[in-house]
Amino acid sequence: MFKHKDLLGLKDVTAEEITEILDVADDMKKYLCGNVRKSDLLKGKTLVTLFYENSTRTRTSFELAGKLLGASEVNISVATSSVQKGETLIDTGETLDAMKIDFVVIRHPMAGAPKLLAEHVKASVLNGGDGMHEHPTQALLDMLTIREKLGKIKGLKVAILGDIKHSRVAMSNLIGLKKLGAEVYFYAPATMMPKDIEKLGAKTAKSREEAIDGADAVMGLRIQLERQNGGLFPSLSEYSRFYGVNDEILKYAKKTAIVLHPGPVNRGVELTPQVIDGDKSVVLEQVTSGVAVRMALLKLLSEYRENCL
Ligand code: CP
Numbered sequence: 001m002f003k004h005k006d007l008l009g010l011k012d013v014t015a016e017e018i019t020e021i022l023d024v025a026d027d028m029k030k031y032l033c034g035n036v037r038k039s040d041l042l043k044g045k046t047l048v049t050l051f052y053e054n055s056t057r058t059r060t061s062f063e064l065a066g067k068l069l070g071a072s073e074v075n076i077s078v079a080t081s082s083v084q085k086g087e088t089l090i091d092t093g094e095t096l097d098a099m100k101i102d103f104v105v106i107r108h109p110m111a112g113a114p115k116l117l118a119e120h121v122k123a124s125v126l127n128g129g130d131g132m133h134e135h136p137t138q139a140l141l142d143m144l145t146i147r148e149k150l151g152k153i154k155g156l157k158v159a160i161l162g163d164i165k166h167s168r169v170a171m172s173n174l175i176g177l178k179k180l181g182a183e184v185y186f187y188a189p190a191t192m193m194p195k196d197i198e199k200l201g202a203k204t205a206k207s208r209e210e211a212i213d214g215a216d217a218v219m220g221l222r223i224q225l226e227r228q229n230g231g232l233f234p235s236l237s238e239y240s241r242f243y244g245v246n247d248e249i250l251k252y253a254k255k256t257a258i259v260l261h262p263g264p265v266n267r268g269v270e271l272t273p274q275v276i277d278g279d280k281s282v283v284l285e286q287v288t289s290g291v292a293v294r295m296a297l298l299k300l301l302s303e304y305r306e307n308c309l
Pocket residue numbers: 054055056057058059129138262263264
């Protein structure tokens with residue numbers, strides 16, 4: 001059984017627990033995609049989303065996940081909240097806790113912010129992405145999509161291309177995919193590859209061909225356009241030519257390979273429009289999986305709160 005008050009990162013979660021989350025998410029996805037969508041599973045519970053960075057997918061899917069299971073949901077707009085008056089994260093958390101909330105989903109530019117919050121509140125804290133640290137629900141939805149499309153995760157080769165160094169998505173996927181027995185190959189410009197990443201179990205490819213050769217799944221990561229002038233790569237067109245995913249380079253992957261991207265995609269940079277809209281792309285399937293995974297986590301955390309706190 002899933003035995004955590006919070007979900008802060010996949011580093012703290014066992015392979016068995018990841019599998020349990022994915023199994024529950026499978027059921028949630030059937031419910032989500034079915035005709036009857038009414039559940040009282042989280043009736044009387046309250047979910048707060050507290051995002052210090054922009055989001056479309058993560059925030060909306062958590063809000064939908066809560067609503068679909070009968071919870072009340074409140075979004076805090078950080079831009080118009082007392083955070084702007086200098087309130088600390090801990091004071092904000094304790095204030096929300098005093099309103100007797102059950103779950104708080106936080107996205108924050110500082111690595112470790114969700115952990116700090118979790119140490120000071122009774123509510124269950126879910127990490128919606130913290131700095132360059134982890135984005136555990138993104139990796140879980142990626143794994144759900146891979147498992148659903150390819151039938152398994154163990155033994156697969158997953159190639160991840162792009163800004164690995166600054167990517168919390170890459171880090172959570174590396175941790176989660178390794179725990180479930182996949183091989184993870186990273187390929188990035190030297191300026192975007194973290195030092196000593198092999199020590200965490202990643203394989204670093206010397207070329208895009210090596211990374212993608214025989215891959216079962218290929219993931220492009222978002223290039224943060226704000227870094228374009230930071231000297232990390234010469235130009236967007238060169239990035240796309242040498243590090244992007246296009247139909248030509250996908251010939252090195254298995255015929256059955258799927259293409260993932262956490263979104264939002266810079267069309268024509270990380271993936272060509274033909275790849276995004278092509279038959280290997282599971283980008284929109286990932287979004288649907290995201291709602292299912294977040295429903296599963298709310299269910300499991302709620303059960304833990306009822307039975308163990
Ligand atoms: N993948 C992801 O985290 O997307 P959002 O920034 O839209 O939440």
